Amino acid sequence: MMFLAIRELKHSKLRYLLIGLIMVLVALLVFIISGLANGLSSDNASSIQNMKADYFVMEHDSKNKLNRSIISMEKLDEIRAISDVKAAEGLGQMMITLNKIGSSEKTDVTIFATDASGILAPKVIEGKSYDNKKQGEVIADRSLKEVGYKLGDSLKDDLSGKVFTIVGFTEKQSYSHTPAVYMNVKGWQEINPGLKNQGKDSISTIAVQMDSKSEENVRESLPEGVTLISKEESLQSIPGFKEEQGTLTMMIAFLFVIAAFVLAVFFYVITLQKTNQFGVLKALGANTGYLAKSIVGQVMLLAVTCIAISVALTYGVTLIMPEGMPFELSADLVIKYSVLLLAVSVLGSLLSLYRVAKIDAIEAIGRVS
Amino acid sequence: MMGDKLLFENVSKVYGEGDNKVIALDDICLNVRAGEFVAIVGPSGSGKSTFLSIAGALLSPSKGRLLLNGEDITTLSPKELTRVRLEKIGFVFQSSNLVPYLSVRDQLLLLSELIGKRDKTTVKKADELLSQLGLGHRAGHLPEALSGGERQRVAIARSLMNDPEIILADEPTASLDSKRGRDVVEMLAHEVKSRNKAAIMVTHDERMLDLCDRVVNITDGKVFG
Numbered sequence: 001m002m003f004l005a006i007r008e009l010k011h012s013k014l015r016y017l018l019i020g021l022i023m024v025l026v027a028l029l030v031f032i033i034s035g036l037a038n039g040l041s042s043d044n045a046s047s048i049q050n051m052k053a054d055y056f057v058m059e060h061d062s063k064n065k066l067n068r069s070i071i072s073m074e075k076l077d078e079i080r081a082i083s084d085v086k087a088a089e090g091l092g093q094m095m096i097t098l099n100k101i102g103s104s105e106k107t108d109v110t111i112f113a114t115d116a117s118g119i120l121a122p123k124v125i126e127g128k129s130y131d132n133k134k135q136g137e138v139i140a141d142r143s144l145k146e147v148g149y150k151l152g153d154s155l156k157d158d159l160s161g162k163v164f165t166i167v168g169f170t171e172k173q174s175y176s177h178t179p180a181v182y183m184n185v186k187g188w189q190e191i192n193p194g195l196k197n198q199g200k201d202s203i204s205t206i207a208v209q210m211d212s213k214s215e216e217n218v219r220e221s222l223p224e225g226v227t228l229i230s231k232e233e234s235l236q237s238i239p240g241f242k243e244e245q246g247t248l249t250m251m252i253a254f255l256f257v258i259a260a261f262v263l264a265v266f267f268y269v270i271t272l273q274k275t276n277q278f279g280v281l282k283a284l285g286a287n288t289g290y291l292a293k294s295i296v297g298q299v300m301l302l303a304v305t306c307i308a309i310s311v312a313l314t315y316g317v318t319l320i321m322p323e324g325m326p327f328e329l330s331a332d333l334v335i336k337y338s339v340l341l342l343a344v345s346v347l348g349s350l351l352s353l354y355r356v357a358k359i360d361a362i363e364a365i366g367r368v369s
Numbered sequence: 370m371m372g373d374k375l376l377f378e379n380v381s382k383v384y385g386e387g388d389n390k391v392i393a394l395d396d397i398c399l400n401v402r403a404g405e406f407v408a409i410v411g412p413s414g415s416g417k418s419t420f421l422s423i424a425g426a427l428l429s430p431s432k433g434r435l436l437l438n439g440e441d442i443t444t445l446s447p448k449e450l451t452r453v454r455l456e457k458i459g460f461v462f463q464s465s466n467l468v469p470y471l472s473v474r475d476q477l478l479l480l481s482e483l484i485g486k487r488d489k490t491t492v493k494k495a496d497e498l499l500s501q502l503g504l505g506h507r508a509g510h511l512p513e514a515l516s517g518g519e520r521q522r523v524a525i526a527r528s529l530m531n532d533p534e535i536i537l538a539d540e541p542t543a544s545l546d547s548k549r550g551r552d553v554v555e556m557l558a559h560e561v562k563s564r565n566k567a568a569i570m571v572t573h574d575e576r577m578l579d580l581c582d583r584v585v586n587i588t589d590g591k592v593f594g
């Protein structure tokens with residue numbers, strides 16, 4: 001089956017080298033953009049993505065936005081009482097700017113407030129967790145450490161005048177491209193201007209662990225004034241998340257279309273050029289199936305080689321990427337896109353197969369070439 | 370009859386319908402025996418290519434039967450006809466039509482590859498054929514490095530590779546000067562005799578006819594001779 005395919009590749013090296021180069025570049029771009037999309041998505045939403053929750057209970061009029069949702073703490077017990085809910089925990093959220101005391105440095109962060117021993121408490125990688133009773137203790141995402149913050153540093157919220165001390169660090173916690181800072185619910189309630197006049201014991205949302213199968217049941221048992229959204233919906237409502245991911249996904253989709261078209265046109269033109277040759281081969285006794293396998297074999301060989309080269313190049317590129325560049329590429333994703341690229345390449349050769357099927361062996365007789 | 374390799378029984382071929390109808394072959398009866406080298410001559414448009422296409426299982430006749438080595442091939446499916454061409458018919462085309470990226474040896478091995486048994490024996494067979502046709506030293510060359518005469522000799526070697534019942538040649542000397550053309554036809558005649566094959570050659574070149582056992586004249590789709 002590869003008798004003709006390999007010999008032709010060897011003979012027309014330049015031609016196939018050029019199309020191979022285009023394939024390598026397209027595949028490289030697919031891998032780099034998807035790595036970037038993935039990296040940006042974590043940078044934007046890792047707090048929510050890594051949270052041990054499946055659904056969120058939001059205030060009815062919040063438009064799924066965490067910073068607009070306010071739920072009374074009493075509701076937490078009502079939610080926990082619903083039979084299909086495995087576990088639930090309150091979460092407070094707000095975005096603020098913190099001043100490092102003793103310097104002019106300011107940092108935008110997202111505050112998350114939850115029970116330090118509850119299901120949403122982040123994993124501490126350095127230092128200790130904050131105290132549920134004591135005021136002013138926080139744990140911060142590691143990215144703050146990377147920009148120079150240390151354990152014991154004090155941070156001030158200008159609006160409320162409250163001061164917080166970093167007692168621990170966690171990792172992979174960011175929201176809307178800002179590092180997450182965790183504290184107890186009391187502390188969050190004190191600095192949240194939205195709660196000042198209410199004086200009630202409130203939180204932003206209630207994170208719920210439950211099966212997606214029981215979604216309908218839980219929804220019907222919800223108390224007044226709240227709705228249930230999935231984790232995915234909650235991600236989509238993070239400022240900028242949808243737009244960012246949408247743009248990158250579209251670019252990747254276009255790259256697949258481009259790969260398919262470039263290969264389709266290339267192999268079609270080559271097949272047209274070889275019409276006489278295929279006619280002769282058919283007259284000699286080659287059936288369409290054999291010729292088709294030969295073309296698909298050629299495309300697969302080319303595609304596999306090019307994809308392998310661009311995977312290697314992609315890992316090479318990650319080595320020279322600047323520190324802190326949001327780039328994340330899992331083996332899973334590389335395999336998924338490699339298979340997809342291969343499939344798209346084979347799809348691109350279908351046009352040529354159609355052409356080959358239509359060539360009539362009789363053209364070999366009585367023709368002057 | 371036992372010695373009949375190819376038998377045309379009242380074969381007609383009509384192209385088109387109604388006013389556009391062209392009778393390319395009209396009730397042809399012809400047989401070619403083993404070891405026989407037949408030349409087909411005739412004016413342009415007389416039906417030579419049509420005749421050869423039918424003989425080569427590339428075209429089915431409108432009427433009549435065609436027997437190849439005693440087997441009626443007019444009833445076969447296109448797929449079976451492809452197999453018949455591969456196993457029982459050797460082709461030598463007008464301009465050799467070698468595959469440009471295959472070495473001379475691979476041109477022959479392609480036929481074994483297509484038939485599904487390419488191994489050491491077929492490599493040996495290819496090399497033997499090439500040396501018999503004086504091409505032993507050319508086995509590793511690409512067609513572009515060969516002269517026109519050498520290319521036609523490769524085409525003859527290729528046509529013999531799968532041990533066909535019959536060899537069909539379509540103006541094999543058209544792209545050669547008369548000296549080289551004669552060499553090629555001599556070689557073809559020699560191979561047909563020594564291997565006891567049958568061969569049909571369409572030609573315009575009257576100077577080759579003395580090398581053939583029989584000359585068949587086609588005019589307006591009818592056979593004379």
Ligand SMILES: Nc1ncnc2c1ncn2[C@@H]1O[C@H](COP(=O)(O)OP(=O)(O)OP(=O)(O)O)[C@@H](O)[C@H]1O
Pocket residue numbers: 366384385391392393411412413414415416417418419420
């Ligand atoms: N596919 C076709 N459709 C319609 N008519 C055809 C077709 N092929 C051939 N013919 C006609 O059939 C007749 C015989 O054609 P054929 O090609 O067999 O002649 P030929 O002897 O090979 O001619 P030449 O010496 O010019 O090659 C001609 O009148 C030709 O116009």
Ligand SMILES: [Mg+2]
Pocket residue numbers: 366417418419
């Ligand atoms: Mg002709």
